[in-house]
Amino acid sequence: VLNTIAKLGGGFDIVSAGELYRVIKAGGDPAKCTFAGVGKTRDEIEYALKQGIYCFNAESEAELHYINQVAGELGMQAPVAVRVNPNVDAKTHAKITTGKSENKFGIDFDQILDVYARVAADCPNLIIKGLQMHIGSQLTNVDPFLEAVQKVIPLVTQVTKSYGIEFFSIGGGIGINYKQSLDSGDSAWWQENAEVHPLTIQAYAEAVVPHLEPLGLRILCEPGRFMVGNAGVMLTKVLYEKRGSAKVFKIVDAGMNDLIRPTLYEGWHQIVPLKQPANDTVEKGDVVGPICESGDFLAQNRELPLVKEGEYLAVLSAGAYGFTMASNYNTRPMPAEILVEDEKATVVRERQTLEDVLKGEHIA
Structure with missing residues (x-):
């Protein structure tokens, strides 16, 4: 970028x-x-x-x-x-x-x-x-x-x-x-x-x-955010759906460690399914990540199209204050970063491995 x-x-x-x-x-x-x-x-x-x-x-x-x-x-x-x-x-x-x-x-x-x-x-x-x-x-x-x-x-x-x-x-x-x-x-x-x-x-x-x-x-x-904010998209996979007495939770594989804006700034990001929904039915619920904090969410009380476990969501407007504020919290490796120009897609940041996360750490 x-x-x-x-x-x-x-x-x-x-x-x-x-x-x-x-x-x-x-x-x-x-x-x-x-x-x-x-x-x-x-x-x-x-x-x-x-x-x-x-x-x-x-x-x-x-x-x-x-x-x-x-x-x-x-x-x-x-x-x-x-x-x-x-x-x-x-x-x-x-x-x-x-x-x-x-x-x-x-x-x-x-x-x-x-x-x-x-x-x-x-x-x-x-x-x-x-x-x-x-x-x-x-x-x-x-x-x-x-x-x-x-x-x-x-x-x-x-x-x-x-x-x-x-x-x-x-x-x-x-x-x-x-x-x-x-x-x-x-x-x-x-x-x-x-x-x-x-x-x-x-x-x-x-x-x-x-x-x-x-x-x-x-x-x-x-004009940094203005230039790159809406150019970035974070993709995340729906792992589970949990229906509680108070809420429906869509549990995804991206968390506050990947995109902290919702937690830190109450930032609102549009979230859309990658796969075209079969109908216009929507359901209100929370999109939450795997991090061990209640503040780990991407959306709360949001009406979203019905998505199944294993399907993918796109979290939009993630190009500013997204990856640059990401962390390895919970020892979670950083995702890959892909630059798309016209029809060409290039991996410009490789997905971290656990070895990458621990690099430089030593036992005394």
Whole structure:
């Protein structure tokens, strides 16, 4: 997936040395990478500098001074932008909002100009390249984006005038359609009842671009989920059906270790049978996995077509925050990953074996 995006000219927002290493191995250009995250270590800063990343997006004044120290010890200069926290409510799930004062991300709006001034005066090993913000993820309304952009633009203007920055990063967060993801693959669907559809990239651009163009700066954005979310599908096999006094359970072979969004974020994923149902009969129940927790579910109280043991379900919109958040919980091997392009299917990640899971573990 990264290789496909890299070949199309895309850059990458990373939050660890591991992600940078993965991007480089996939053919990505480190000079098109911005390094975000509140807890960059010395090893990560050194590695990113030596690989020639485009910019560090610094999240605190202490981090800026530390990057300056590391760069100086290496005899290098580090390109930096400062992330501002605009205190704008993204109106999304509490665990994925990132632009309010109580969130751990960025520097308070009212402090940002003083931080730039101190960095310019005290950090000779830093090159101030930009200003960055990111208010949250899975936004389906343009209003929070517009509010944040309009609030931060005067800051951008002042910072540009004082320090000659070259870019303004408006972050990411453009949401996708989870509840009707299968239908939304048809362009005709978007023409009907357009007012109730999630935010489109066109509506987003029409709202923010007129405010950004007069800045005359390079504008960066991070539409990761929007690009890959609905492109990914997780396939799972129905192992058993259990009819209890309170519920019907469809027990499948994929669990919260494979797709944690329903458990972690109450994320809703459309689930459809691979085999065309014999009729339109539906039944309400839970789709649950094999993990030893009651929180291990893919859907709850969901009306689904009748499916038999041994048949397969497709869990849609699994391309973002799916495999990348998967784990070996309960010592369960990771599934295979297959890339499909036109009629060609390629295994791009092999299914783990138990030997793979235990690799690197030793008895003292």
